[in-house]
Amino acid sequence: MSIRPGPRNLITDVAGILVGNAGDHRVRTGVTVVYPAERCPAAADVRGGAPGTWNIQALDATSLRNEVDAIVLSGGSMYGLDAGGGVVAALGARGRGIGFGGAVIPVVPGAILFDLANGGDKAWGEAPPYAALGRAALDAVGTDFALGNAGAGLGARSGALRGGLGSASTVTADGLQLGALVAVNSFGSAVMPGTDRFWAWPYEMGDEFGGLGPPPADWQGEREMPLPPGFAVNPLANTTIAVVACNVVLSKGELQRLAMMAQDGLARAIRPIHTPFDGDTVFAMATGAVPLTNPAMLARLGHLAADTLARAVARGVYHAESLGDRPGWRARFGH
Incomplete structure (x- = not known):
C-alpha cells in the first residue's frame, strides 16, 4: 500500500x-511543546540509561487515565523540568x-535533555529561563515550525556534529497519519563513520535529508565506536527525546x-543508541479519528512510526546549523 510524506512532512x-x-x-x-487540539491518550517508553522525565507515571497502562493536554520536550537537564510547570500554569489559566x-x-508529561555544556550563558542564578520558555512555546503552537536549531534542539549535539530538532510524517492511501518529532542530542552519531551519509538513508523519502543514498561502495563499515569530542571530560551530556503521533483509536x-516499537526508529538512525549516557525517551499519542480494526494494524502502525522517527532524526541533524564546538552537517560536509 503506497505511503508518502504528508504535505508538511511534519508531525502536524x-x-x-x-x-x-x-x-x-x-x-x-529551548523548549518544544506538542499540543493536541483535543485532549488525547498518550504513553511513554524509556530506554536510555540516564533519563530525565516528569509525570510519565500517569501514562502507565495501570493508571486510571492517560489523556494529556500537552507533552513538553526541554533542554536544560534538571533545570528544564521548570518548562513543564510553565506549561501547566498557562494551560490551567486557560x-x-x-x-x-x-x-x-492540566496533565503535562515531558522529558529533558542535557545541553548545559554547549557554551551558552547558563549563569541564570535562581531564575532559570525554562518556565518562561515553556509558556512561550505553548503560545507559539501551530501547524508549521522550524527544524534544526529550534526549540528543544537549539543547543543539542549529536556525536561530533550539531544535533537539532527534527520531524517527519507518513500518510497512507487508506487514511493513516503518522508523525514524529525528535530533539536529537545523542551520544551516538546519526552519520556513518568516515562518510557524509546518514544511518537512516534506507528510509529517506525523496531528498528530505540530502538524497545522498547509501554509503560509497568502498566504505569499510563501522569499526570501533567513535567517541564524540569532550567525552572523557563530560560523558553524561546526552539524551534524545521524541514524540510520535497517529490518528488511530488506541x-x-x-x-x-x-511507543516501544517507535524506539526502534532511534536504533535505525543513531549508533550507538540507548547507552548508559543517554536518557532516550519516546512518547506516543493517538488522536482517535480512525478505528483500529485488528492487531496487524497496530503492528503496521509501529513499523511506520519507527521508520518515520528514523527519518525525523536525520532531518534534525541535516537542518542543524553550526553552534559552538559542533559543526552542522552541511557545514562539515560542504552540502
Missing part, C-alpha cells in the same frame, strides 16, 4: 496535533485540563506498544 500532518518552539540563543537552549473538585488540572496498552 496528524490532524489535531500542533507544535510550538521557543528558544534563547544567548543561553543556547481552563484546559481535568476538572476536579472545582479545580482544573487503548493504553496499544499506545504503549506503539
Whole structure:
C-alpha cells in the first residue's frame, strides 16, 4: 500500500496535533511543546540509561487515565523540568485540563535533555529561563515550525556534529497519519563513520535529508565506536527525546506498544543508541479519528512510526546549523 510524506512532512500532518518552539540563543537552549487540539491518550517508553522525565507515571497502562493536554520536550537537564510547570500554569489559566473538585488540572508529561555544556550563558542564578520558555512555546503552537536549531534542539549535539530538532510524517492511501518529532542530542552519531551519509538513508523519502543514498561502495563499515569530542571530560551530556503521533483509536496498552516499537526508529538512525549516557525517551499519542480494526494494524502502525522517527532524526541533524564546538552537517560536509 503506497505511503508518502504528508504535505508538511511534519508531525502536524496528524490532524489535531500542533507544535510550538521557543528558544534563547544567548543561553543556547529551548523548549518544544506538542499540543493536541483535543485532549488525547498518550504513553511513554524509556530506554536510555540516564533519563530525565516528569509525570510519565500517569501514562502507565495501570493508571486510571492517560489523556494529556500537552507533552513538553526541554533542554536544560534538571533545570528544564521548570518548562513543564510553565506549561501547566498557562494551560490551567486557560481552563484546559481535568476538572476536579472545582479545580482544573492540566496533565503535562515531558522529558529533558542535557545541553548545559554547549557554551551558552547558563549563569541564570535562581531564575532559570525554562518556565518562561515553556509558556512561550505553548503560545507559539501551530501547524508549521522550524527544524534544526529550534526549540528543544537549539543547543543539542549529536556525536561530533550539531544535533537539532527534527520531524517527519507518513500518510497512507487508506487514511493513516503518522508523525514524529525528535530533539536529537545523542551520544551516538546519526552519520556513518568516515562518510557524509546518514544511518537512516534506507528510509529517506525523496531528498528530505540530502538524497545522498547509501554509503560509497568502498566504505569499510563501522569499526570501533567513535567517541564524540569532550567525552572523557563530560560523558553524561546526552539524551534524545521524541514524540510520535497517529490518528488511530488506541487503548493504553496499544499506545504503549506503539511507543516501544517507535524506539526502534532511534536504533535505525543513531549508533550507538540507548547507552548508559543517554536518557532516550519516546512518547506516543493517538488522536482517535480512525478505528483500529485488528492487531496487524497496530503492528503496521509501529513499523511506520519507527521508520518515520528514523527519518525525523536525520532531518534534525541535516537542518542543524553550526553552534559552538559542533559543526552542522552541511557545514562539515560542504552540502
